[in-house]
Amino acid sequence: MKLLSRIIERLHKGILVFWIVVAVGLGYFATQLPSILGGDGFRTDGEYERVQEELTSTFDFPDSTLLLLFEKKSNQSEEEFKDEIKSTLTTIKSNVSINIQSPLNQNDLMKENYAYAQLHFNKKNIEDEIKEVETITNKYPNLTLTGEPIITRDINKASQDDLKRAEMIGVPVAVVVLLFAFGSLIASLVPIIIGGVTVVVSFGVLTLIGEKIELSVFLLNVVPMIGLALSIDFALLFINRYREELKMHHKRKAITNTINTAGRSIIFSALCVFIGLAAMMVIQIDIFQTIAIGGMVVVSIAVVSSLTLLPTILLLMGFSINKWRIIKPREKDNNRWKKFARFVMKRPVFLAITALVILIIGILPVRNMELAIPEVDSLPKDYESRQAFETIQDEFNFGEGSTVYMIADNKSKWTSEKGLSEMEDLMNSFEDENLVKEIESVFSATGIETSQELFAALKHPEMKKSLQPALNSFIKEDKLLIPIHLKVEESSDAAKNWIRHTTNKQSEYDLLFGGQVKFNQEIFDEIYNKIAMCLAIILISTYTILMFAFRSVIIPLKAILMNIIGLTSTFGVLVWLFQGGHFGLGENDIALVLPVLVFSLVFGLSMDYEVFLISRIHEIYQKTRDNTEATIEGLASTSKIITSAALIMIVITGAFAFTGVMPVKQIGVGIAVAIFIDATIIRMLLVPSLMKLLGDWNWWMPFVGRTKKKKRKSKRQPVNS
Numbered sequence: 001m002k003l004l005s006r007i008i009e010r011l012h013k014g015i016l017v018f019w020i021v022v023a024v025g026l027g028y029f030a031t032q033l034p035s036i037l038g039g040d041g042f043r044t045d046g047e048y049e050r051v052q053e054e055l056t057s058t059f060d061f062p063d064s065t066l067l068l069l070f071e072k073k074s075n076q077s078e079e080e081f082k083d084e085i086k087s088t089l090t091t092i093k094s095n096v097s098i099n100i101q102s103p104l105n106q107n108d109l110m111k112e113n114y115a116y117a118q119l120h121f122n123k124k125n126i127e128d129e130i131k132e133v134e135t136i137t138n139k140y141p142n143l144t145l146t147g148e149p150i151i152t153r154d155i156n157k158a159s160q161d162d163l164k165r166a167e168m169i170g171v172p173v174a175v176v177v178l179l180f181a182f183g184s185l186i187a188s189l190v191p192i193i194i195g196g197v198t199v200v201v202s203f204g205v206l207t208l209i210g211e212k213i214e215l216s217v218f219l220l221n222v223v224p225m226i227g228l229a230l231s232i233d234f235a236l237l238f239i240n241r242y243r244e245e246l247k248m249h250h251k252r253k254a255i256t257n258t259i260n261t262a263g264r265s266i267i268f269s270a271l272c273v274f275i276g277l278a279a280m281m282v283i284q285i286d287i288f289q290t291i292a293i294g295g296m297v298v299v300s301i302a303v304v305s306s307l308t309l310l311p312t313i314l315l316l317m318g319f320s321i322n323k324w325r326i327i328k329p330r331e332k333d334n335n336r337w338k339k340f341a342r343f344v345m346k347r348p349v350f351l352a353i354t355a356l357v358i359l360i361i362g363i364l365p366v367r368n369m370e371l372a373i374p375e376v377d378s379l380p381k382d383y384e385s386r387q388a389f390e391t392i393q394d395e396f397n398f399g400e401g402s403t404v405y406m407i408a409d410n411k412s413k414w415t416s417e418k419g420l421s422e423m424e425d426l427m428n429s430f431e432d433e434n435l436v437k438e439i440e441s442v443f444s445a446t447g448i449e450t451s452q453e454l455f456a457a458l459k460h461p462e463m464k465k466s467l468q469p470a471l472n473s474f475i476k477e478d479k480l481l482i483p484i485h486l487k488v489e490e491s492s493d494a495a496k497n498w499i500r501h502t503t504n505k506q507s508e509y510d511l512l513f514g515g516q517v518k519f520n521q522e523i524f525d526e527i528y529n530k531i532a533m534c535l536a537i538i539l540i541s542t543y544t545i546l547m548f549a550f551r552s553v554i555i556p557l558k559a560i561l562m563n564i565i566g567l568t569s570t571f572g573v574l575v576w577l578f579q580g581g582h583f584g585l586g587e588n589d590i591a592l593v594l595p596v597l598v599f600s601l602v603f604g605l606s607m608d609y610e611v612f613l614i615s616r617i618h619e620i621y622q623k624t625r626d627n628t629e630a631t632i633e634g635l636a637s638t639s640k641i642i643t644s645a646a647l648i649m650i651v652i653t654g655a656f657a658f659t660g661v662m663p664v665k666q667i668g669v670g671i672a673v674a675i676f677i678d679a680t681i682i683r684m685l686l687v688p689s690l691m692k693l694l695g696d697w698n699w700w701m702p703f704v705g706r707t708k709k710k711k712r713k714s715k716r717q718p719v720n721s
Helices: 002-030 047-057 078-095 127-137 148-182 185-210 219-246 251-282 286-322 331-346 348-368 384-396 417-431 442-446 451-458 461-474 493-504 516-550 554-579 594-624 627-658 662-699
Strands: 064-071 099-101 114-121 143-146 402-409 436-439 479-486 510-514
Touching: 002 185, 002 251, 002 286, 047 402, 047 510, 047 516, 064 078, 064 127, 064 148, 064 384, 078 099, 078 114, 078 127, 114 384, 127 143, 127 148, 143 148, 143 384, 148 185, 148 219, 148 384, 148 627, 148 662, 185 219, 185 286, 219 251, 219 286, 219 594, 219 627, 219 662, 251 286, 251 516, 251 594, 286 594, 331 348, 331 627, 331 662, 348 554, 348 662, 402 493, 402 516, 417 436, 417 442, 417 451, 417 479, 442 451, 442 461, 451 461, 461 479, 493 510, 493 516, 510 516, 516 554, 516 594, 554 594, 554 662, 594 627, 594 662, 627 662
Parallel strands: none
Antiparallel strands: 064 114, 064 143, 099 114, 402 479, 402 510, 436 479
């Protein structure tokens, strides 16, 4: 840290120029990030993906599908309605390379007042085709285009709108909080500048990364959420220490001391956050991978900007950091926090039990948590693509039930006598299962019931010619496709258990299973199978870092246990809020990714306050060797600034409660609730109570010699941090 402070002291002007060049250069790329972001991130390499590839490449399934909803006008006759459908689809067909399933040819796609067409494309990237179709459909107010590509695009747009809305709420409130913390307008604006530069540079770096790998649209919200909150927090704590040092030293000495103390704490805090995010990389699902990458990028840039750009600005400003003072500092504030700290120290058992009871009450709803993969309901209700999709679901039972696509490999021909017999046996092995509603096959498509009858029919050239289209739908060389329709919903536990059992069942054939049921099962299993490893990385790494930072075995263990209790209580509150539909949030299942994301993010973020508080207590304890007084002084000297930092974090992340994309809303509210619990119940009550109860055992470290307890001086020397 001393080397860093010397470099900044000598080269601060060059460092500022470097940051300006970087911010401008990467700022250009940052504007391109929304255009390169991919889907919702719920993709994993597994059997589902392999079957999807087979379905599109071998069995001519479409790569992309749009749904076009037609709504009959009140003054429109049935014939006029059908003419409009025909005219529209003919126009689309003549302008776009497309395969159309028309409601005019399929009765199950039309009802009295509604009809919908399926527009199939043999390519994944259909942005240009969507624009072409929209130029036609936008002319008619009763036509709405929807489907996965449209919904993904709208989630991207909604995410950008949400980001602007959250910034308009969060940033001004953060300035007000900083103003109350510092009293000076200049000091209040500097953290906002650092936060803005961090986010812009991070977006630029992620744009360059996004050209190599696909990134999820949720980065648009998660990266600014983390970047702004963390950068402003780091800057707040750094500037607070710098202003204290500035009262006793010239600006260069003040910067050096601040880097050696607050800078060290920032590095340990950032390491905890970084590891929490990096641990998500073990879960092989795109959304975790990309948010981990985005989070690691923004945390790295936040810590670098806080330890280079921020001290550079402070050096150039010097005592001007205190200019434009609007709110005068009050000495009584520190005395109030000291009184509160002494109050806690006198009642450690009672307050520790009270805090734990409150947290346990929060934990109780966790047992009712229902996890779900976000679908179209992620979009705000006023989006036409969501309204149209839900209309198709309600009116036509679209997506009800579940279909599993089974692909079987057979070295001998499926159309041989042996192959057809084996096909019949394979189908019979599934037909007897309770959850199977119907099986599509060559037999059901041709109306021929047995393999012997089908083999006999294929011997006749004319019969074979008439049966060939049905054969081509289910058999391609050595591959056989069998769609299996289940009686239960694709998202149900019964469906996931069935496909899990069926996939693991021994068979003489090489079987692959796909469809939405398989997709859901793979996503859930990937999380459940890897979550223990993810948590182990976070807990062991955090423990090691904190043990090294504080030279204590007890404090890291205590911090981790309190964090786990606080986060579990947070999940209980989220279940009560979202599943219970309280405070107008509407009843929604918890997004499947939320527990992992919030735990990984908040476990590191909340360690910020643990590190800053315990660092100050440890600093004082090393001088006084009095655990009780060190805890009182540490709590009193950091409480105002930690409370301000937590409030900023709550405001920045909580502002996403006013957004429309449900997973982002849940993540924002989850982080805000977790930080609130951590900064109040845990940091103000539980930490000091346990510090008092454990006494000098807090600082126990085996195999490390202890210095003798210093004699108390008659007059206590002021301690600055």
